[in-house]
Amino acid sequence: MTPSSLLYPDAFVSPLAIDEAVRRALDEDLGRAGDVTSTATIPENIRAQAAMVARQGGVISGLPLAVATLQMLAPDIDITAHVRDGASVTPGQHLLTIAGPARGVLTAERTALNFVGRLSGIATRTAQYVDCTAGTTTRICCTRKTTPGLRALEKYAVRCGGGFNHRFGLDDAMLIKDNHIAVAGGIRAVLERARSRAGHLVKIEIEVDTLAQLDEVLDTRLADAVLLDNMDVATLRKAVERTQGWVVLEASGNVTLDTIAAIASTGVDYISSGALTHSAPNFDVAIDIEA
Incomplete structure (x- = not known):
């Protein structure tokens, strides 16, 4: 696991704010019955290898939230960060390598991407202005x-x-x-x-x-x-x-x-x-x- 401190640039966001946002987002997505699709179709013991990949160039932000989302649903997940927030990336560049329970990865996928997509969009637009x-x-x-x-x-x-x-x-x-x-x-x-x-x-x-x-x-x-x-x-x-x-x-x-x-x-x-x-x-x- 990449230490969470290595995901941050000089900027800082409170771990309490991260935890609150992730819990609120997962509660919104999981609802009352959880991820019924993954539970029904993926055997519990199956593990998955995955990569979070940038599809465009820009400035990254939100990786600590993606990691927190994945860890909350799969505490034993293994994540390696290849860049940190504030980094400039190119299309196709790997941001995270993820290995862990397939159900947890699939359930966390959209929430993790929503955080990184939203915050990286803001970071990228800000960098353009700067x-x-x-x-x-x-x-x-x-x-x-x-x-x-x-x-x-x-x-x-x-x-x-x-x-x-x-x-x-x-x-x-x-x-x-x-x-x-x-x-x-x-x-x-x-x-x-x-x-x-x-x-x-x-x-x-x-x-x-x-x-x-x-x-x-x-x-x-x-x-x-x-x-x-x-x-x-x-x-x-x-x-x-x-x-x-x-x-x-x-x-x-x-x-x-x-x-x-x-x-x-x-x-x-x-x-x-x-x-x-x-x-x-x-x-x-x-x-x-x-x-």
């Missing part, structure tokens, strides 16, 4: 637009792809959006309220969509970061010039593979995109049983 910012200091980060219940895992996949994480939830930091500003009575009022309640380790970011609003934020000197929402490249450049590094700038909105290089060239510190998680194509991966 590649577009080469030569700049801009960092790519995700948002809270994640699959309910899978946020920790999907944000882990973003890190596997070379991206960075925005806040994990509403309790991480203060992000003041346009509706907060409207209800609170304006930019200065909302920032003063936020600063009066923020602990010394709690950051405050505020969203603006015009340079006039940015100037108002800068006048208060109360924000740690400013989210520049749906600004064109020319306006983003002006925002960077006006700020002169005093506050962290994050660009968001209309971020695609076609636009991200130009956005990064403006000098913003971060570019956030919900598409990293909500629109990443599934990565094509399979488990092939070897005769």
